[in-house]
Amino acid sequence: MALKQSEAIVLRSYPLREADLLVTLFTRAEGKLRGVAKAAKRSKKRFGGALEPLTYVRLYWEERERQELVRLDSCEVLDSPLANEVDYPRAVALGYIAEVLDDVLPDREANDAMFRLALSVLEQLRVGAIWMPLTYFDLWSVRLMGLLPELGGCILCGTALNGHRAWFHPLADGLMCAAHKRLASSEMSKESRAIAAEMFRRPAESFAGDPWPRQRAADLRKFLAQRIERHLEKKLVTAGMLEKID
Numbered sequence: 001m002a003l004k005q006s007e008a009i010v011l012r013s014y015p016l017r018e019a020d021l022l023v024t025l026f027t028r029a030e031g032k033l034r035g036v037a038k039a040a041k042r043s044k045k046r047f048g049g050a051l052e053p054l055t056y057v058r059l060y061w062e063e064r065e066r067q068e069l070v071r072l073d074s075c076e077v078l079d080s081p082l083a084n085e086v087d088y089p090r091a092v093a094l095g096y097i098a099e100v101l102d103d104v105l106p107d108r109e110a111n112d113a114m115f116r117l118a119l120s121v122l123e124q125l126r127v128g129a130i131w132m133p134l135t136y137f138d139l140w141s142v143r144l145m146g147l148l149p150e151l152g153g154c155i156l157c158g159t160a161l162n163g164h165r166a167w168f169h170p171l172a173d174g175l176m177c178a179a180h181k182r183l184a185s186s187e188m189s190k191e192s193r194a195i196a197a198e199m200f201r202r203p204a205e206s207f208a209g210d211p212w213p214r215q216r217a218a219d220l221r222k223f224l225a226q227r228i229e230r231h232l233e234k235k236l237v238t239a240g241m242l243e244k245i246d
Contacts, residue, residue: 003073006030008059009118010075011102013037013051023051023072025059026101026118031109035061035070050075052082053098054122085127089245093130096238097121097137103232104145113144120204131221132212134242136204138224139196147227149174151193156180163190168223170230192220214245 006029016022021040026032040047050057058076081094101118105111117140124133142148153160155174166188167181168174175188195217199207225239 003060003062004029005058005060007078007115008057008075009101009115009122010051010053010055010057011098012053013040015041021051022069024102025057026105026115027059027110028112028115029110031111032102032105032107033061033070034068034107035072037072040072046074047072048075048077049080049082050077052080054081054094056080056119056122079122081122081125087127089130090125090127092238092241092245093125093134094122096134096236096242097125099236099238100137100141100228103234103236104141104228111144114141117141117144124204124208129208129212131214131216131218132207132210133204135195135212135217135221136199136207138221138228139199142224142227143200145228145231147231148224151175151196154180161193165190166193168226170226186219186222188219188223192217196220 006027008025008027011024011026013021013023016036019039019041021037022034023037024032024034037047037051040051049055055077056079058078060073060075061070062073064071097118105114117137121133121137149155152162154177155172156176157180159177161175161177165178166175167185168176168188169182169185172182176182176185225236229235229239
């Protein structure tokens with residue numbers, strides 16, 4: 001059978017037997033797939049460092065009849081997160097992107113918009129500059145998944161929230177006005193809602209020069225992570241790790 005090829009982003013890899021790896025990849029052509037890289041731990045020519053998480057590769061693989069797992073033939077590295085400095089916050093941020101993509105993407109369903117989003121965000125994710133790319137990734141991921149509610153009005157009464165305070169809750173599907181907020185709700189600032197609107201109009205790279213401390217749009221990121229976790233019906237491990245970064 002002829003080899004298939006596609007651009008792909010490596011999401012996870014696990015040891016399988018002595019020298020093989022079980023790899024999950026997000027391919028541009030066919031969406032998320034899983035495959036076995038035979039002798040990957042020994043073959044520098046065919047794989048080298050190409051199977052590290054979040055590596056952007058040109059992937060060659062072969063379908064296996066009546067089997068879910070494909071056979072990975074080789075990878076050509078197009079870009080690697082290890083080409084730039086990695087500290088703990090950046091490592092956690094990379095892990096978060098990999099976890100979200102792996103958990104939310106269905107198998108064998110191409111999603112070019114999500115693929116382009118991932119590439120643009122990974123390009124901006126650098127040491128000392130993780131919070132803007134993470135905010136952009138969360139916002140657009142939730143929108144592309146169809147999970148983003150209207151941010152301009154209260155979900156319960158429809159009151160316009162522009163210029164007014166707004167709240168959100170893990171068990172609510174959108175923002176609420178002061179009259180209808182639930183107990184233990186968190187507030188989302190007007191500034192964060194304005195940032196969301198701006199991010200829908202501009203590419204990620206256009207924000208690269210802006211100062212972006214951890215506190216900026218933290219409430220927006222919390223709201224978006226809650227939307228993802230509610231959809232998945234589980235907590236994101238790396239989201240909890242990000243919350244502990246100073």
